[in-house]
Amino acid sequence: MSECFEDNAQVIERRWPALHTRLMLEDSASVQAELSEGLGSTLSIGGIQLTSRHDRVLEARVQAASLPVDKAQLHVYGTGLGDLPTVLLERAGLERLYVHILNGALFALVLQLLDQRHWLDDPRVELLYAGDQTDIYTPFFALPSEMVLADDFNAKIRDRLVSEVHLNFNNRDFDPQSPTILQRLQDSLEVLLADDDVAKLFGTHAGREIYVIGTGPSLESHFEQLAAVRKQAQRPLFICVDTAYRPLREHGIKPDLVVSIDQRISFRHLPFEESDGIPLVYLPMSDPQVLKAWKGKRYGGYSASPIYASLRRQHARAELYVGGSVIHPAVDLAVKMGAERITLFGADFAFPMNKTHAGWGDGDLGPGVNLARHWVRDGHGERVRTQLNFRSYLCELERYIAGHPEVRFFNSSRAGAMIVGTQFNQEFVQ
Template sequence: MSERFQRNAEVLQRRWATLFTRLLAEDSESVHAEPMQGKDSTLSIDGIQLTSRHDRSAEARLQAASLPPASPTVHVYGTGLGDLQRVLLERTDLTRLCMYILNGALFKLILSQFDQIDWLSDPRVELSYAADDQEIRLPFFALPSELELADELNAKIRDRLVSEVHLNFNNREFNPQSPQILKRLKDSLQLLRSDRDVTELFSSQVGREIYVIGTGPSLEQQFEKLKAIRAQTPRPLFISVDTAYRPLMDQGIKPDVVVSIDQRITALHLPPEQSDKIPLVYMPLSNPKVLRAWKGWRYASYSASPIYRKMREKNDRGQLYVGGSVIHPALDLAVKMGATHITLFGADFAFPMNKTHASWKDGDLGPGVNLARHWVLDGRGQRVKTQLNFRRYLSELERYIAQHPQVSFFNSSRDGAMIAGTRFNPEFCQ
């Protein structure tokens, strides 16, 4: 250990002995760091520059300015080189600065090369691994470089941070004043008024096991078992998301309920020919042409989105939870129907087997595998490719699951993303 590390370590051992023991076990030699020199010095980690090399202080002050100036408590994810901490600790009204490590090996390396004693010694500073919390804390600043460099241990919190940072950007296409949104709502109004209310389905399956079926690649592994179970009596209820409907029907598996919320869904995804006696649960952004062609009962619903506020005031319908993906309202419907035992299928939030979706060609339902630049951990603890919005959907699903402890949630595959709060259903995976 370097002399600089020993000096930093004395403070860590005195203030956070348990954390220091964990830190000693980190493999800092696995971090590929190169020094970068400009007006200031910094590190480049696998091509990602940790901080500015031209004016680290100015960068830190810009970052600090994004945080509420009078907040007594501030949360910072990623330790950087200590620059942001030093700027924040200049605030006389700051009583707690909660620092969260996003990459333990990187932090250990920094301690061996940069003096961090000043901020580590400040009594207002609290230090922990980000993964020690199950949820992010507000107000926060997350260092952009360390969001990219977060390790496996802290990946779940990283995903929630990224989701929160991108929230306004992600919601941009759901502007209540958008001409496209307003036209779609107007076109759907007559259907909404004449169709059934989703609340008619609530509490209709109390105590029944329910399968919620998404379109992740792992669904293909379960087709044969699902077909066999579908023929049994009694059996679980099958709720399918819209993009899983055609793959299921092609395999001779008729879902009991289909859920659709996306305005881009067409008859290609929901062909109406065999839809008689299959209830379709939808929201007013759904394509009216697709809705009118559907032969089964239609059940209208809302989400909590502001785009439905005026429509909700005049046309009361039940509400389902939406967190960016159709899997969310499908799962919420299962819970509100009364299930206490739910198994997820094709809820991968990733590209296992180097595929994007079950039974669809690469790129049919979104960006292709070759464009994947992000990762999550699968059910075996290994990295698997994904895209940024899938990580956000996963985080929102995990939050939903955490809010419903009365329900047992299961996953049918280890190939997709590990879903916190679920167990693996031994009937489908070991």
């Protein structure tokens, strides 16, 4: 080990002995780093520059400027070359700076190359592995390079950071003043006022097990079992999302209730011909023509989105939780109906078996498999391809589950993403 590493390691061992032990086991030799030079220099890992190669300190000051100056505690995700922690510690009002390691081997390499004692030895600093935490903390700055270079252990927190950073961008299509949105809400108002409040469903199935059925590829392996369960006299309640409705009916499975929230859902997704006796729960962004054609009873509600603020003030309706995907309000509905046990089907948040959705062709419901550039861990601990927005939906579901410890959540498949907070339902998992 270099003399530089020994000096850095002594500080870490004194302040965080358990973390020091873990760092000593990191394989820094596995990090293929090169020197990248410009007006200054930095490290480049697989073509990704860890910092600016021209002026690292100026870059750190720009990053620091995005964080509020009146907060006593701040969080930095990624260690970089130590520039951002150093700059933030110049703030006299800062009482605690949490530095979260996103790549242990990379940090171990940096400790060998550069003296980091100027920030490691500051009593206001707490150093920890990001992956040891269950969620992210704010206010934070996440180093862009390490959002890409995060190792497997810290990947779950990386996913949540990405989701948070992209939040404003993802919400760009939901401007409350958008003429398109205002027109859709106006068009749906007649239906909403004629239908019951979704709150009438709350508490109607206290203590019952509920199956919440999504459209992930793993659903295809359960059609036969679900059809058999559906015929039982005493059975769980079946709640499905809109895009799962058609595949279920094609396999002889009639859901007890359907949930739909997306303005792009059409008759192609929700054919109405055999919808007698099937309640439909919806939000007002749904296509009013699709809603009017539905033969079963309809229940309207809102999400917490600002686009419903005006409607909410004028026409009271209960809210369902929405975190970007229709699976969220379907799960929330199950909880509010009184479920003590929920089993998820087709909640894959990934593309197992090299497919995007059950019962639909590649690209029918969004980008095709070949466009997937991201990954999550499946129930076997292996990487499975996914989309960036799917990872965000997964994060939001995991947060929801963590907030409802009174409900037992189960997953019916190991093929899709591992969902923190769920167990595997042994009746369905091989």
